[in-house]
Amino acid sequence: MPTLNQTDQKMKPYTIVGVIGHIDHGKTSLVAALTGVDTDTNPEEKRRGITIDLGFASFEDSEGQFALIDAPGHQKYIGNLLAGVAAIDVGLLVVAADQGVQAQTLEHAAILQSLGVQSLIVAISRTDLASTKRTSETSEELAFFLDDLGIKCYEIVETSTKTGSGIETLKSLMRAKKQTKKRATCNFFRMPIDRIFSKEGRGTVLAGTPWSGQVQNGDELVLARTQQSFRVRGIEVHGVQRDHSLGGVRTAINLAGIDSEIVHRGDELISPQSYQLTSRILGTLRLYKDSTPIRCPSEFIFHSATCQCEARILGPKILHPDLEMPVIIQTTQPIIFAYDQSFLLRRPYPIGSIAAGKLLAPLEGVTRKTNDLLPLAMDLKQGDRSQRLTNRVHLNGELVPSSVLLQVELGIPENETDSVLRGIISDDDIYFQDDVLVSKRSIEQTKQMAMRFLKRQSMQENAWVDEESLLHHCTLRSSKACSKIAIKELVRDDLVVQSNRLLALKTDETKLSKKQAAVLQTAITALQNNRTPPTLKELAEITKQSPQALISLMRYAEQQRRVVSLKDGVYYSLDTLQLMCEELQSLLTTQNEASVAEIRDHLCITRKYAIPLLQYCDQNSLTVRSGEKRIAGDNLANFSP
């Protein structure tokens, strides 16, 4: 929503008034009476005597500046109206005294309410064409319908542009509703474009009401849809050149080198690396109460900010009238997302707006099913700021808490982001690792997935899986950071055992199949009391297994502390290794240091075994290299493998 920035001291209170109502009820005439400007400027508008596109005019007095947006009343141009009223502060609903309440009177009132416009003024217009009785009937009729819509708070004024009656009262009502409150706002600039025009010698000018942030001459802005960057060459506010503008103020921006052909109403200008485009969104929606229930998926015309496109509501299965429901929206065009942004749904047939709602989270990169996602919408809507962040982390599984995420996607004002973040990091449900927030729930899910994978592998006689493969499997559904934490915790909690880069489910031997146990026993028998035992390849031949399947069993035996694995596929039974280490100790006690050849001969082994054995000894501080020789290491005296 528009905001005024306290830092902009020079500006008077500034209020945008959206003028709405049924066609021919006197909106354009009222704007002219208030501002002296005829907003029906285009030739077709003149010829047909109707407003097709948005009109803009303003007046200023000692108390403030009022920007008026004259919206077209005709149903056919309601898209233009929506683009215009997306960022207004006050609604001015015009109802002709002589015509009474008409279809668009009510639709427009409902739209304003859906968009969350709090301030409403009603002008009962053209009173010179109606009797006093008729005028008060129109007034009563309107009160009845507004009450039915749940709109209770509004001011009412009777006007005639012909006689000038009520115009001053209308002005003073507007002054009473002027925008003086400064709202906390997001730092990133965003301006939905509602008007594009060319100016002699200056090229294309894009106008709209910035929703957030500030813009300065010379800034770089991005046309969101095309992701092209342009430099700001000029800024105008109500026809006056300015060096900057800000949220909530009607602004016209001249961009260097932009071609008017590439910009359309509904496009947005944003600061670089700020707002994101999305086309799948979690939100909530309320179907108007006069609607029938609607089955989903179902197609609608979608309006948000100044953009209009088609959208599909993917879920839930049925939308019930007058009930706030979580929804998943798929738009045909990517749109700019901000937390709590209003949207409206219309149907081309039967014609009219049918529902309104709020956007709560972009679903880019979220692969969870509709039924899992829908329950999160209400939590995102209702929770306090830190719950909101927690829920977003649960939704995405993992998030980088950037200022764009916090300010734009969660609506947390900049001065509160630190405390919200500190609060959530001390939360047991969220992990903060490598600058990433990870949800405990998604770690638990990833753990289960990893366990299932290891179980499947072990049933295929491949109990030992290398870490990369397990990580790869987990990242099919979870993020890398989350998968890493999950694996680390499984090992920490002793559910999974790790041997170098290999991982397996922790089981006991009874869980080996009979066949596996027999194969392992054959292999271990071949190793026992053997200083030059068969290596892995030879063991595979002896046991008639593939080396891959045997590795898995040998890792298991290692975990069970029955064998020790050295380099180059050499395995020793535990007692053989122990015996050789004792012999090595006595050698290095008698002669302080020994060469590889001396050790080899002393232990009665060949070089093929001596090299991996000494590597193992060096790694475990049983021996220490000293040039070409070995001396006793710290652990040799009391070694147990």
Ligand SMILES: Nc1nc2c(ncn2[C@@H]2O[C@H](COP(=O)(O)OP(=O)(O)O)[C@@H](O)[C@H]2O)c(=O)[nH]1
């Ligand atoms: N007599 C009278 N005619 C009015 C008044 N206001 C508007 N009109 C006429 O009503 C018609 C529609 O007015 P306009 O401002 O274009 O309505 P809009 O479609 O709501 O913008 C025009 O012919 C106006 O001259 C009024 O206060 N008194």
Ligand SMILES: [Mg+2]
């Ligand atoms: Mg008009």
